[in-house]
Amino acid sequence: MTNATIEDVAKACGLSRATVSRVINGEPNVKPLTIEKVKKAIAELGYHPNIHAQALSGGGxxxxxxxxxxxxxxxxxxxxxxxxxxxxxxxxxxxxxxxxxxxxxxxxxxxxxxxxxxxxxxxxxxxxxxxxxxxxxxxxxxxxxxxxxxxxxxxxxDNVGGGRAVAKHFAMHGFRKIVYLGGPSDNVDSNDRYFGFRIGFEESGMNPEGILRINGDYSTKSGYNAISEIMLTQKPDAIFAANDRMALGAILYLHKNGVCVPQDIAIAGFDDSYFAKYITPALTTVRQPxxxxxxxxxxxxxxxxxxxxxxxxxxxxPAKFIVRASCSCPYSHDDSLDVLDAVENSE
Amino acid sequence: MTNATIEDVAKACGLSRATVSRVINGEPNVKPLTIEKVKKAIAELGYHPNIHAQALSGGGxxxxxxxxxxxxxxxxxxxxxxxxxxxxxxxxxxxxxxxxxxxxxxxxxxxxxxxxxxxxxxxxxxxxxxxxxxxxxxxxxxxxxxxxxxxxxxxxxDNVGGGRAVAKHFAMHGFRKIVYLGGPSDNVDSNDRYFGFRIGFEESGMNPEGILRINGDYSTKSGYNAISEIMLTQKPDAIFAANDRMALGAILYLHKNGVCVPQDIAIAGFDDSYFAKYITPALTTVRQPxxxxxxxxxxxxxxxxxxxxxxxxxxxxPAKFIVRASCSCPYSHDDSLDVLDAVENSE
DNA sequence: TTACATTATGAAACCACTCTCATTATGTAA
DNA sequence: TTACATAATGAGAGTGGTTTCATAATGTAA
CATH class of the missing domain: 3.40.50.2300 (Response regulator)
Structure with a gap:
């Protein structure tokens, strides 16, 4: 019942452990006939080398x-x-x-x-x-x-490139007052997306100093809360969230408070999560591969x-910028059918 | 640079491997002072027992x-x-x-x-x-x-219980012509949900023989395709899908073809995936823990x-039946905010 | 103090491999 | 045939632990 060892194999074909080991590891200088015999014995005994013994003698x-x-x-x-x-x-x-x-x-x-x-x-x-x-x-x-x-x-x-693409698109739409809804303050992804967004915004001739940054923790709830706070004092043209879940949180807050997305405030996310194309409005986002x-x-x-x-x-x-409806571009939910064949693993 | 061995520890405190081993494994009959010495040496050397050696000598x-x-x-x-x-x-x-x-x-x-x-x-x-x-x-x-x-x-x-709950709810709504959109035909989960649904339907005084079953492969696309096929010849009152993604696929097809969900056809899914409460209409489903x-x-x-x-x-x-809008029950997307605190791991 | 049980420790075998080195078998050139 | 290179194989040490068994140290009772 217990597994065969290299010793068992050696005995079964009247050879030494060393020779069996050579066959297993495909080393040279073993007689073809010997190889045959050893392989046969291995098969018959259902032998599999013990990983711990291998690792112990230097194999990793x-x-x-x-x-x-x-x-x-x-x-x-x-x-x-x-x-x-x-x-x-x-x-x-x-x-x-x-x-x-x-x-x-x-x-x-x-x-x-x-x-x-x-x-x-x-x-x-x-x-x-x-x-x-x-x-x-x-x-x-x-x-x-x-x-x-x-x-x-x-x-x-390419977080920077992704952020930049969103910025250029936002600028094209003429959005000026922007809220960046980031992840935790020391999160590199979030910071790079912010950085890229600023660059892209500046490159489009807009003033990046006007971008208001507020941080969440990537959860839907934190997006909801962050935007609820911002909305007390601001009324941005658009929100760029560091991930799709926070973008959704923002949308939920705005809808609940009678703000239309994207007519009143446009939104973009990041990730292209599974749900992004199925929520209302379909989320403009950046796809992570x-x-x-x-x-x-x-x-x-x-x-x-x-x-x-x-x-x-x-x-x-590369990160791919995906335009849907939440940035106020024309988009039909039916469009999502075109990509239905794509692997469904993305989230 | 290479890791210390038990031998190194033994030498460092002038003891044998055996004694060090005893200390490591907390065996009795070791002098307190000896334990001290060994632990100190272990700490100083940053020693960690090699798993392969342990496994080889019977540890697993x-x-x-x-x-x-x-x-x-x-x-x-x-x-x-x-x-x-x-x-x-x-x-x-x-x-x-x-x-x-x-x-x-x-x-x-x-x-x-x-x-x-x-x-x-x-x-x-x-x-x-x-x-x-x-x-x-x-x-x-x-x-x-x-x-x-x-x-x-x-x-x-409890797949059976989940399916049964959906059936009873459907029956309460008065739905009679039902399509069951299952997973692969040999998938036990799918079959159990179907079975549970039949039982529940029957228990509600409805005839389960009228339930039409069609199988997909759990992907969104397969749900879309399956329903597009069904709709050529049938016009069910309600669809029960074996998972949320297929339910979503069905909704996409129906919307595309001008069928209102849930007014014309009601739908329920299974899983309570992350997206279920955020799509339109919010999906009635069964939560998997x-x-x-x-x-x-x-x-x-x-x-x-x-x-x-x-x-x-x-x-x-237990599987929890979650009522939302897609079964034609009253539901506001705002309701989803109440559960926003819940762990976001479910999908 | 002796006798004996108990506690504390070490030597060495064992786990299942690989690898070096020695040895034997085979092949080739002088 | 001898000499020597090369191919083929085996014996045994090493890998880093655990465990058994023997032995030394200590404790306790007579």
């Missing part, structure tokens, strides 16, 4: 740690599935970790559980900096997703694990 | 395989995060696997990578049956989520891993 765990923030977002599904897919192709396994990963990352590496990491780092920049510095010192391979820091390998999307991010990150990590020591730097994936 | 991998279908749904985020949370509490780690898990599950167990499994098994009942039978024979602990089979430990939601499912599954698995041999059978979690 063939596992990577996927470190995600405590607060899960549903688009992690796309991220995870693409990561796992690439990992499987390359003979690696994915260990996920969310709770307290800042505290535990180094330990699970020390324990030999993982050979490297992918971090979806969001906030708490300083803590991450400290961790990354230690890992770098110890030559632990890791890749960041979505929040580039220093010269660490990172996969990002989550699957591609996961794929790129895992490929990057694999090449580092296989010894490529060259620091690959950052990969910036 | 302290890892469980989380096996998810190839097609990822966004609610897996909730499932995974709760699973990981419980796992961390209990000193376990979560290895996720999606691609070809039917083929690979047994292998990764043989390799010693995992000590047990959680399966989110969906379709392909026969293949799963074969796998589970083999695992059972080999005494491999595993728990199923969402699709109970034979007497294997499983965490399910994904986080609770993950928690229950992992707790169950842990108790099995810790030796509890009693077969715990099935745990059926």
């Amino acid at each position: 765990a063939k596992t990577v740690g996927i470190m995600l923030p405590r607060i899960w977002r549903s688009y992690y599904s796309s991220l995870l599935s693409s990561i796992e897919e690439v990992a499987a192709q390359e003979g690696y396994y994915a260990l996920i970790m969310a709770k307290d990963y800042l505290k535990n990352a180094e330990r699970i590496f020390d324990e030999g559980r993982v050979d490297g990491f992918i971090f979806r780092n969001m906030d708490h920049v300083e803590e991450h900096e400290r961790l990354f510095l230690r890992l770098r010192k110890r030559n632990v391979p890791f890749v960041l997703i979505g929040n580039p820091l220093r010269d660490y390998p990172a996969i990002t999307i 989550f699957r591609e991010m996961g794929t790129a990150a895992m490929k990057q990590l694999c090449s580092m694990l296989k010894g490529s020591s060259a620091n690959p730097g950052k990969i910036i994936l | 991998a302290k890892t469980v395989g989380i096996m998810l279908p190839r097609i990822w749904r966004s609610y897996y985020s909730s499932l995974l995060s709760s699973i990981e949370e419980v796992a961390a509490q209990e000193g376990y780690y979560a290895l996720i696997m999606a691609k070809d898990y039917l083929k690979n599950a047994e292998r990764i167990f043989d390799e010693g990578r995992v000590d047990g499994f959680i399966f989110r098994n969906m379709d392909h009942v026969e293949e799963h049956e074969r796998l589970f039978l083999r695992l059972r024979k080999r005494n491999v602990p595993f728990v199923l989520i969402g699709n109970p089979l034979r007497d294997y430990p499983a965490i399910t939601i 994904f986080r609770e499912m993950g928690t229950a599954a992992m707790k169950q698995l842990c108790s099995m891993l810790k030796g509890s041999s009693a077969n715990p059978g099935k745990i059926i979690l």
